[in-house]
Amino acid sequence: MGRYTGPKGRVNRRLGALVFEDAGATRALDQRNLPPGMSQRRRKASNYGLALIEKQKIKFYYGLRERQLRRYFDKARRIKGNTGEALLILCEQRLDNVVCRAGFAQTRPQARQGIVHSHFQLNGVTVNKPSIWVKPGDVITVRNRPNLKKLYGELVESGRPGCAWITLDKKALAANVVTAPTFEDVSLPVDVGQVVALISR
Template identity: 35%
Template sequence: MNFTGAKVKKSRALGVALTPKAERIMKKRPNPPGQAGGQRRRRKSDYGVQLLEKQRLRFQYNVGEKYLQRMFERASRMPGATGENLVGLLESRMDSIVLRSGFAPTIYAARQYVTHGHFLVNGQKATIPSQRLRPGDVISVKPRSQSLSMFSEFRDQGSSVPYVEAELGANTARFLYVPERQEVPVKCEEHLVVEYYSR
């Protein structure tokens, strides 16, 4: 999946900023689309709350429904808390690590950069955004892509998380370890996602 709709509108509906632009606008207009500032929100059912959290998680990682369900099923077979396992699996994706490394401004851009063939993993061509990286894997910008403005623009930002070590001057980043849930900058009550899929 690659969501191509209005990111700001979707962000306001979900209550979580999907892009830097959405974050700026939501500070001024935090309410969902169509709801005036003074209006009270209708109370959601348990199912509605679970559905919202599932959608929040899905759109923050830019993945499809069938894919997310498959990842949930895999996470449920792993030892430990299913919700934390699910976030760990999603955070280990190639496009997620490109985003956390500082090579892309949004998950949507990260997916596009990967599919267009701008990255290598351990020196090998990698064009699948859902490719699961393992601790120790190194991603690098292909030599002929390094001069592109989209990479130089974000080169000074660096990694935003402790489990990715980025050397943007060298156009490389290393995935150090699968993170603990509290280290992942994703807004979601993952236990509600587990409840949604466990119905």
């Protein structure tokens, strides 16, 4: 799956979860909590179908391709502890997710776009790869350009609430990753055990 550019409200309705968080997609799920299409009844899915839905939640939520997700899974499997929890923690440490969770963007696709356009610096170095893994002690800043300072200053003031493992200096527009995220910090409602079982087949 490449980067998804289709109707986001349909994805939310198909998966029955708030995967895309922008206003239109949220409104679509609130108004019609049924899958899109002619049928008005949600058919009972098989065990494979249920697991596939859970996997698609992770892929759409974090903007991952299949190969990326499997690469993360292979890395998570080598980490001591619960593989599913380690997988989601690795996803949380992606740069685009951290930019979004810090409050620089309202959604992950918006954060991804800003990173690709080189709007941010990681530890003083301009970056353009949303998939970079961020570690405790890393500092993310907005590049020192008046138009970017104005844009992200407004987003920070009206943005989403922050999280415990990231501190944000609104005046300097700098986000400091204090600690690594834990499984409790993951905001996506997903049965990751089914995903692990599916990928392990």
